[in-house]
Amino acid sequence: MDVRPPDPPLSDGVVSLRPWGEEGDVEAIAAACNDRAITEFLDQIPSPYTLEDARAYVEGSRRAWREGSMTNFAITEGGLAVGSIGVRWLDGLDDGVAEVGYWVAPHVRGRGLCTRALRLVSGWVLRDCGVARLQLRADEENVASKRVAEAAGFTREGVLRSSRYNARLDRRVDFVMYSLLPGEL
Numbered sequence: 001m002d003v004r005p006p007d008p009p010l011s012d013g014v015v016s017l018r019p020w021g022e023e024g025d026v027e028a029i030a031a032a033c034n035d036r037a038i039t040e041f042l043d044q045i046p047s048p049y050t051l052e053d054a055r056a057y058v059e060g061s062r063r064a065w066r067e068g069s070m071t072n073f074a075i076t077e078g079g080l081a082v083g084s085i086g087v088r089w090l091d092g093l094d095d096g097v098a099e100v101g102y103w104v105a106p107h108v109r110g111r112g113l114c115t116r117a118l119r120l121v122s123g124w125v126l127r128d129c130g131v132a133r134l135q136l137r138a139d140e141e142n143v144a145s146k147r148v149a150e151a152a153g154f155t156r157e158g159v160l161r162s163s164r165y166n167a168r169l170d171r172r173v174d175f176v177m178y179s180l181l182p183g184e185l
């Protein structure tokens with residue numbers, strides 16, 4: 001899919017979204033991704049998470065933008081990266097379906113920044129990118145992620161039972177499926 005970063009960057013006056021790659025991003029990613037709450041639910045990331053891992057994430061994000069396969073944004077507050085939100089275009093499904101995922105650093109949790117970022121990226125994807133359905137999956141045990149989805153207006157559709165194995169937690173994961181459609185913005 002041919003998608004370019006929004007110009008100007010998405011912002012609501014409190015948070016802004018921009019592609020990864022600015023000064024300080026690698027350090028912010030490495031610090032956040034060593035947080036237990038992130039590593040538990042994103043078990044595919046290495047632990048401990050190093051600066052080299054963060055550099056690879058930034059480069060992978062740049063490559064995904066170029067290829068049009070995914071759009072990873074830094075969630076910023078006051079110009080500093082405090083989280084990540086990304087949209088992946090789903091191949092093999094009907095055209096116009098994308099999936100969003102997110103995380104925020106521990107020091108900004110509970111302030112609504114992730115919900116703001118999700119609202120911003122959802123509006124952009126559903127209005128400007130031709131997406132007909134934006135979906136997200138949250139581990140049924142990830143209360144914070146489910147709260148973000150619901151606060152941003154996503155509809156809970158059901159549970160994908162035993163959808164994936166999380167080696168770090170040594171359990172099968174039930175994912176709650178949420179969606180948002182253009183008319184629901």
